Amino acid sequence: MLKRRHYHIDDIESCVLCTSQEEETIDHLIFSCQFSQHCWAKIGISYNTNTSRIEAxxxxxxxxxxxxxxxxxxxxxxxxxxxxxxxxxxxxNPTHNSWLERTKADLNWLRYRVSIDLSDYITSLVNNH
Ligand SMILES: [Zn+2]
Structure with missing residues (x-):
């Protein structure tokens, strides 16, 4: 965001979730980062990073x-x-475990916004991960 607004930045900010030294773009951070790929795999979402974000x-x-x-x-x-x-x-330090615990806690909140059968579905999802 800072770069888009033409602030002067000396060093490329590299991703803090992995050791790749890759620039921290949204595409890297959320989708192609090793850390994130592991998160997606953990919940059964496969994300193909070789295509556009929308397509993927x-x-x-x-x-x-x-x-x-x-x-x-x-x-x-x-x-x-x-x-x-x-x-x-x-x-x-980021860990897959703390990511999973946060994700499960947020999924638990989602239970209050959905129908009973979806609420039950979320409960079983949370309990099985
Ligand atoms: Zn990364």
């Missing part, structure tokens, strides 16, 4: 076997971002 998301939805794809997708992505922020602002 559509394909991921088609290939996803569960329900509530976009809700789960959004919560998972949000918590990858939270892991990153927790490191940047609190110097807490």
């Amino acid at each position: 998301t559509i394909r991921a939805k088609v290939n996803y076997s569960g329900r509530l794809f976009f809700e789960i997708f959004t919560i998972a992505a949000w918590n990858i971002w939270q892991e990153r922020n927790n490191y940047i602002f609190n110097k807490i």
